[in-house]
Amino acid sequence: MKITGIEAFHLAIPFDHGAPKPSQGAGGMRTTMDSVYIRVDTDAGLTGWGECFGFACCPVTHFAIQRVIAPMAIGRDCDDIGALMFDLHRRVQSGGRNGPMIFALSGLDIALWDIAGKACGKPIHTMLGSNGARKSIPAYASLLRLDTPQNVRKVCGDVLARGYRAVKLHERTLEAVAAAREALGDDIPLMLDTNCTWDLNMSVSMARDLTPYNLAWLEEPLFPPDDYKALAHLRTTTRIPIAAGENLGNLLDVERILDAQAVDVVQPDPIKMGGITECWKALQMAQARGVQAEPHSPWYGPGLIAALHMISAMEQTCLAEYYYADLEGWPLGEASIPRNGALSVPQGPGLGVEVHEDVIAKYRVG
Numbered sequence: 001m002k003i004t005g006i007e008a009f010h011l012a013i014p015f016d017h018g019a020p021k022p023s024q025g026a027g028g029m030r031t032t033m034d035s036v037y038i039r040v041d042t043d044a045g046l047t048g049w050g051e052c053f054g055f056a057c058c059p060v061t062h063f064a065i066q067r068v069i070a071p072m073a074i075g076r077d078c079d080d081i082g083a084l085m086f087d088l089h090r091r092v093q094s095g096g097r098n099g100p101m102i103f104a105l106s107g108l109d110i111a112l113w114d115i116a117g118k119a120c121g122k123p124i125h126t127m128l129g130s131n132g133a134r135k136s137i138p139a140y141a142s143l144l145r146l147d148t149p150q151n152v153r154k155v156c157g158d159v160l161a162r163g164y165r166a167v168k169l170h171e172r173t174l175e176a177v178a179a180a181r182e183a184l185g186d187d188i189p190l191m192l193d194t195n196c197t198w199d200l201n202m203s204v205s206m207a208r209d210l211t212p213y214n215l216a217w218l219e220e221p222l223f224p225p226d227d228y229k230a231l232a233h234l235r236t237t238t239r240i241p242i243a244a245g246e247n248l249g250n251l252l253d254v255e256r257i258l259d260a261q262a263v264d265v266v267q268p269d270p271i272k273m274g275g276i277t278e279c280w281k282a283l284q285m286a287q288a289r290g291v292q293a294e295p296h297s298p299w300y301g302p303g304l305i306a307a308l309h310m311i312s313a314m315e316q317t318c319l320a321e322y323y324y325a326d327l328e329g330w331p332l333g334e335a336s337i338p339r340n341g342a343l344s345v346p347q348g349p350g351l352g353v354e355v356h357e358d359v360i361a362k363y364r365v366g
């Protein structure tokens with residue numbers, strides 16, 4: 001089977017998360033969820049969909065697909081995904097082993113798994129060795145930045161009412177964490193993700209002050225995210241479990257963070273580190289070393305669905321990360337909408353989802 005066409009779509013979809021829109025760099029407000037989807041067509045008449053990390057670098061990821069990856073991949077045989085992806089990783093290595101070029105390859109890889117599943121009539125979780133027992137994955141509500149304790153209390157109440165039984169904050173103050181703990185009660189697992197904010201001294205001090213709030217983990221407290229030595233040191237100073245991994249660009253990075261004993265929870269992301277092929281290896285590596293693995297998946301497209309298939313096939317159990325917001329349009333329809341705090345694992349071949357191309361056309365940028 002040969003690849004006959006590749007098209008990238010930069011999507012920007014308005015959302016509502018039950019609070020004022022979060023601020024983002026340069027004083028602006030974040031008003032849309034942005035991502036890059038990729039459609040791959042083959043000479044067998046099968047089409048696959050993938051997703052690439054975009055966020056602030058959507059235009060660059062989009063460009064990488066259209067101008068670099070697509071010309072290299074069109075016409076290639078895709079029956080052996082591992083062999084094709086290995087060759088493409090080698091060809092673009094001078095463009096970096098992390099970043100938009102790898103994000104672009106990640107989406108292509110997911111689309112190829114979708115196609116492979118459709119070709120053999122099996123869902124991806126079965127191809128990964130799942131016995132099919134996990135049909136529903138509990139999700140934690142990953143909250144966008146809310147800034148004030150009032151907003152935190154309000155949205156924590158909203159997510160409990162919708163059936164979520166675990167919550168992650170993206171806040172940076174003790175007041176916000178205290179407000180969440182108060183609103184959620186003592187029994188709901190609460191995580192805190194600071195998105196690489198503090199230096200080591202500040203992280204040590206904040207971890208000490210956060211101890212009373214019984215965090216299930218503290219995620220990416222440090223900048224830069226690849227200072228594994230500092231992260232490992234922080235880990236020796238606190239009993240709060242330390243999580244990181246969404247910024248790892250490849251399997252060797254995962255090995256490095258594990259070798260450094262820098263994390264209790266590792267979070268490789270299929271749309272950032274090479275798709276299902278590489279992320280599945282990372283999850284296997286973490287599990288073999290007894291480290292809790294939690295795929296990073298705050299997405300609404302094929303990236304989220306890829307994570308669900310992997311979680312359902314993992315030996316360890318873990319929650320799915322779900323970015324808590326209602327989109328104005330849903331590219332995958334019901335497939336990416338949790339019910340009572342859980343997401344269904346699609347049972348159809350490949351990703352097992354229907355992609356609504358009308359929604360993609362409506363929210364496509366440019």
Ligand SMILES: [Mg+2]
Nearest residue numbers: 193219220246
């Ligand atoms: Mg995070």
